[in-house]
Amino acid sequence: MRRRVGPVCLVFALLATALAAQEEVYLKVTSPGLQRVVIGVAPFASRSAVDAVAASQFMNTLRADLDQTAVMGLLPEANARLVEPAPGDPGLTRQRWRSVGAQLLLEGSFSGAGNQLVVEAQLSELTSGEIAYSRRFQAGNALAATMAHTLANEIVRLLTGQPGPFLSRIAFISDRSGAKELWVMRWDGSDPQQLTAHKSIALSPAWSPDGQWLAFTSFLRGQPQLFVLRPTQGVFKAISTLPGVNTSASFSPDGKQVVFAAGDGGDTHLWVVPAEGGTPVQLTSTRGICTQPAWSPNGRQIVFTSTMGGSPQLYAIDAEGTNLRRLTFEDQFADEAAWAPDGVRLAYTTQVDGRFQIATLDLRTNSRAVIDGPGSNESPCWSPDGTMLAFVSTRTGRKQIFTTDPLGRPKQITGEGNNSQPTWVAQVQ
Amino acid sequence: MSRAKQLAVLTLATLVLAGACAHRKTLVTPEVPSPESSVATATSGTTGTGTTVVEAEPAIGTAGAPEAGVNASDLPTDLVELNRAGYIKDAFFDTNKADLRDDTRELLAANASWLKGHPSVKLQIEGHCDERNTEEYNLALGWRRAFAVKDYLTSLGVDAGRMGVISYGEEKPFAPGHDESAWSQNRRVHFAITGR
Numbered sequence: 175m176r177r178r179v180g181p182v183c184l185v186f187a188l189l190a191t192a193l194a195a196q197e198e199v200y201l202k203v204t205s206p207g208l209q210r211v212v213i214g215v216a217p218f219a220s221r222s223a224v225d226a227v228a229a230s231q232f233m234n235t236l237r238a239d240l241d242q243t244a245v246m247g248l249l250p251e252a253n254a255r256l257v258e259p260a261p262g263d264p265g266l267t268r269q270r271w272r273s274v275g276a277q278l279l280l281e282g283s284f285s286g287a288g289n290q291l292v293v294e295a296q297l298s299e300l301t302s303g304e305i306a307y308s309r310r311f312q313a314g315n316a317l318a319a320t321m322a323h324t325l326a327n328e329i330v331r332l333l334t335g336q337p338g339p340f341l342s343r344i345a346f347i348s349d350r351s352g353a354k355e356l357w358v359m360r361w362d363g364s365d366p367q368q369l370t371a372h373k374s375i376a377l378s379p380a381w382s383p384d385g386q387w388l389a390f391t392s393f394l395r396g397q398p399q400l401f402v403l404r405p406t407q408g409v410f411k412a413i414s415t416l417p418g419v420n421t422s423a424s425f426s427p428d429g430k431q432v433v434f435a436a437g438d439g440g441d442t443h444l445w446v447v448p449a450e451g452g453t454p455v456q457l458t459s460t461r462g463i464c465t466q467p468a469w470s471p472n473g474r475q476i477v478f479t480s481t482m483g484g485s486p487q488l489y490a491i492d493a494e495g496t497n498l499r500r501l502t503f504e505d506q507f508a509d510e511a512a513w514a515p516d517g518v519r520l521a522y523t524t525q526v527d528g529r530f531q532i533a534t535l536d537l538r539t540n541s542r543a544v545i546d547g548p549g550s551n552e553s554p555c556w557s558p559d560g561t562m563l564a565f566v567s568t569r570t571g572r573k574q575i576f577t578t579d580p581l582g583r584p585k586q587i588t589g590e591g592n593n594s595q596p597t598w599v600a601q602v603q
Numbered sequence: 604m605s606r607a608k609q610l611a612v613l614t615l616a617t618l619v620l621a622g623a624c625a626h627r628k629t630l631v632t633p634e635v636p637s638p639e640s641s642v643a644t645a646t647s648g649t650t651g652t653g654t655t656v657v658e659a660e661p662a663i664g665t666a667g668a669p670e671a672g673v674n675a676s677d678l679p680t681d682l683v684e685l686n687r688a689g690y691i692k693d694a695f696f697d698t699n700k701a702d703l704r705d706d707t708r709e710l711l712a713a714n715a716s717w718l719k720g721h722p723s724v725k726l727q728i729e730g731h732c733d734e735r736n737t738e739e740y741n742l743a744l745g746w747r748r749a750f751a752v753k754d755y756l757t758s759l760g761v762d763a764g765r766m767g768v769i770s771y772g773e774e775k776p777f778a779p780g781h782d783e784s785a786w787s788q789n790r791r792v793h794f795a796i797t798g799r
Contacts, residue, residue: 354774375774377740397769419742419770435743440750442743463743479740485699486740509737523737530737545616552737568766595738 189429196546199582200404200532200563211333214276216259217265218293223373228315230283232293235319239326239340240364244561244580247335256292265303272300277440280329280559290313292366295325297332307332314488336559341601344564345379345388346575347368350591351452356390358405361577361588361598369405380423380432381599388415388597389423389432402449406602416541418442422466422556423447426493427473433457436464444491446480457495458517460517465508469493471517477501477578479509488522508533510553514560521554521563532565547584558600566594609706678721680798690717691726691794694752698790699736701747703755715759716795720761725798728753730770731777732733733786738772744760745770 176212213235220229241248253274260266276279282295296308307328311321323340329340342361347354353373359366370376372394379390388403398421400414414420416439425432426449438456442463445454458464462481469476475497477490488508489500500506507525514521524533524544530552533544545551549569556563557577564577567584573592576584619694643649679685691714694707703711718724730745749768757763778785 297653375771377774378743393774417768418746419739419772421739421742435739435745435752440754442745442746463747465743466737466741486736507736509740528735 187205187267191199198545198584200545200565200578200584201531201534201561201582204536210245210247210250211277212275213280213329213601214254214257216257216279216281218282219283221283221285222287224284224291225289225315225318228291228318230286231289232318232322235322236280236326238559239323239338240329242340242580243338244582245332246278247580248555249274268298268303269298274301278306278329282439286315290316291315291321293321293325297329305602315539319338329478330559334559336444337558339430339557339562339600342558342598343585343602344575344577344596344598345381346588346593346596347376347379348588348591348593349552350593356388356403357593358388358602359587363577365574366588368415369403378423378595379419379597380425381597382425382429382449383427383599385599385602387425389425389434391421397414398437400432402432402451411451413447414445415456416454419465424467424469425477426469427471430555431571433467433469433476435467444476449451458491458498464489468511468513468520470513477511477520479511488520501537502542505533512555514556515558516560519560521556521565523552525553532563553595555596555598564596564598566596614693646795678724680799682796682799685799686796690721691796693789693794694792696748696790696792698733698786699744701744701751703751705789708755708772711755712759714759715756718756718761718765722765723799724796725765727767727795727797728756728794729775729793730768730772731775731789731791731793732773733789734773734781735778735786736773738774742770745772748790748792 200379208301209226213457218233237248238248256274257270260270265600277300279298279300280295282293285292286407292310293311296395297306298304298308309328313321325486326340327338330336338359344357344361345358348357349350351368354375354377354378355368355372356370357366357368370392370562372392375393379388379392381388386404388405390403391398393402395406398420399412400420401410401412406427413432414434414436416436419442420434420436423432424433431446432449433444435442436445436454441461443459444457444464444467446457446512447454460480464478467478473493475490475492477488479486481490483500486507486509487505488511489498490501491498491574505524508522510523512521518536518538519535520535522529522533522535530550531544531546532554533542535542546566547569549567551565551567554563554565562578566573566598567576570586573594574586575588575593575596576586579585694708695709697704708791716755728749729745732741738742745778749770750772753763753766753768756766776789777791
């Protein structure tokens, strides 16, 4: 048995590598071990009467999460079935999991009390046999999926030092209701919720880093104006009614200020306004268009698009408005820069043969990579942990949002209507 | 046109409309342009005479403006109908440009002449773009186009106070296609008459 499993896994691994080399890969898997850690999940025993629906929702959610990142993969079900538990001998059980290819083992149990679900989980590192993590969760049955996401986030944190994406949300613009409105969904595209019903035009949403506020543009009152919305509390107010476009909001990392684009005569320039509203201060003043600002994760600089040199290119300026410099030279067109959380890499939209494509630029090495995907590909944004990208593609017809899968390949997460301008936050508050 | 004459025209329009027009409230509420704001904007008229823009004389050297000098009361009373009548022609642009082409300048001169002949007409200048840039860049480009047109009309003596500016970027395309024939239709400045 054991001998048969090894070669099968190897074949899969080689196949995956071969496919990755030919296909459209947006982010190279950069986990330290270069390979996904294989995690086995033992069936969770029920130690008292539990809500079966909640327990199964927990397990399904957990298993799905554990297989969806670049850092780990779920041990195939066929392998897991080969493991015969050794009651009373946890060491032997772990050895058996290791023999079918698992490197980590998650074991656990359910118990219940009223409408509460209690989960006890323990993660073992099978090479050393050490217990790496153990924790008890308790919440209402209705929060079973959230408990599973929280556990999966913590397992990713053990492996990478950063929590996983499982509670993260993507806000975006969709016309599925008939007009361009602001929507939010889970990171995997599930649970879409409509946040505005203005029947106007909503554009360019941006999360505050703490997930409390969304800034976006709406034509609700005729002219485009910049608004902030706190989805969980229904607070909604305009923070810029300057002449011009009032678009492309980006929050400072402390969440206190918003940089955005608005008119200066016929030109469009960058302005900064307190996130709670106040008097906007103009940041740029060159001729032409400056738009799409993105505040760097350390707060010190702002990358933006400008036509000051002719075609739209990426520039950076210090947050105080000094030290202007150009970043892109090889593109006919460069726009929609998005900072990776590491503050070193940018993803942006370039143009190749009349189509948009996603490009990345490493500001330390100045190395640039253009990813050649089918259709037109634009509006990149990073997952909060920097391991995935979301972007918009027309490859299946209309504009749809894609995220990258564990191998860096695109995976469509929207389907109804046109969906665009994704913005990703770790957790909504 | 003197302020008194303008008021007279407005009064006449009010009387004409006083009948059964459902849109009366919308149609008869244009504010009379204040002489101060008009004078302030009349800095670079092509006639070179320093004429203030409130005077509704036909522009010099702009043929093809048959309606110049016609009173508002001769226009369709309904705003939808008035917009459909096509008195003010849309201006078109080259790809990724907000510069006014020579043919666009000619067309805008005819528009300016008509507008000066109808001083009570108010309009919104809408900038539009094709879909080949990102949404937000296009909004800024549309704003630039609309502003360039407003500036040019102002230089020809049209009171800036009559002209609002808005950009719709690529959000409201005129032609739905995804090829050059559609894109060339969508790179435009459209004039929406908002007051008669």
